[in-house]
Amino acid sequence: MSTADPPPSAPGLAPSGLYVDARDPTYPDSDGKPMAESTQQFDWIVTIEEGLEALFDARPDVFVAGDLLWYYTEGVVRDCVAPDAMVVFGRPKGRRYSYRQWLEGGLAPQVVFEVYSHANTPAEMARKLNLYDRLGVEEYYEYDPRGGSLKGWLRDGARMRPIPEVDGWRSPRLGVTFESPPEEDALVIRRPDGTPFVTAVQAMRQRDEEARRADEEARRADEAERRARAEHRLADAAHRRAEEAEERAERLAAMLREMGLNPD
Structure with missing residues (x-):
């Protein structure tokens, strides 16, 4: 929303x-x-949410949010949940104070992520799974960075079924691939082009490193060009000396012939 856009009296598209x-x-x-109970959990929530934002940056019909309250029953305030990250296909980008499903064409988020913290219990996560299943979520992923455990569920008809092997799994909706090495805190989420999800800080570090490498390559190219120019000047000088020597030899031969001597 630009600063020129006045707040609407009801949800809708701004100018x-x-x-x-x-x-x-x-x-x-x-x-x-x-939002998070630990820095580790926060880092992963940000990595996933920002990675999804970047992935669908060019799609105006895909809304991505992190830790946003999702109200799924109009008039029932207690019927809400705040996924760590969610993706809604078919809804425009923009500012939300909350995701009120009845104002969003009745669309439930198709993809939801939850990241474990030390405060989460198996019973709590089971309740979330059952809720997302009941609300019609198509893909649901749980990641526990403490042990590097990734679990996933995919809708099959009226129910979500566990994904048997998540390591190497490609999300039908997102197009991303999950790699779950045995190391703790080692989940890798790859975009369709193979590049991994990174946080804004990591992206800036990569950008700075790429800029440093580009500067170094430019410096080496400049040095190579200077060496090439110096070698070209040396070659020109050697060519001129050779021409001068040939001219001197020709003048000497001419003088010898004038003296009646055979220069050969």
Whole structure:
């Protein structure tokens, strides 16, 4: 939303073309819980959410959010959940205070991610799985960075079924591939072109490293060009000396012939 776009009285598209939500105090923007319970969990939530944002940056019809309250029943405030990351195909990008499903064409997020923390319990995660299953989520992924464990479920008809082998799995909706090495905190999510998800900080580091390498390559190219120019100057000088020597030899031969001597 640009600064020139006034807040709408109801959710809709602003003049900028982005979807703009309208705050409704009936549905709080926060559940009072922290986004993450540890830096490790936070890092992974950011990695996944920012990676998804970048992946669908050119798709105006794909909405990506992290830790956003999703209200799934109109008029029932307690019917809400805040996935660590979610993707909704068929909804425009833009600002939301919350994702109120009845204002979003009734669309439930098709893909949901949850990242374990030390505060999560198996019972809590089982409740989330059952809820997402009931709400119609198509793909659901749980990652536990403490042990590098990745689990996934894929909708098969009316129910989500466990994905037997997630390591090497390619998401039908996202097109990304998951690699789950045995090392702790080692999940790799690769875009369709093979590049891995990274955080903004990691992307800046990569950019800085690529800029450093580009500068080094440019410096080496400049040095090579200077050497080539110096070698060219030396070659020109040697060619001139050879021509001068040939001219001197020709003049000497001419003088000898004038003296009646055979220069050969």
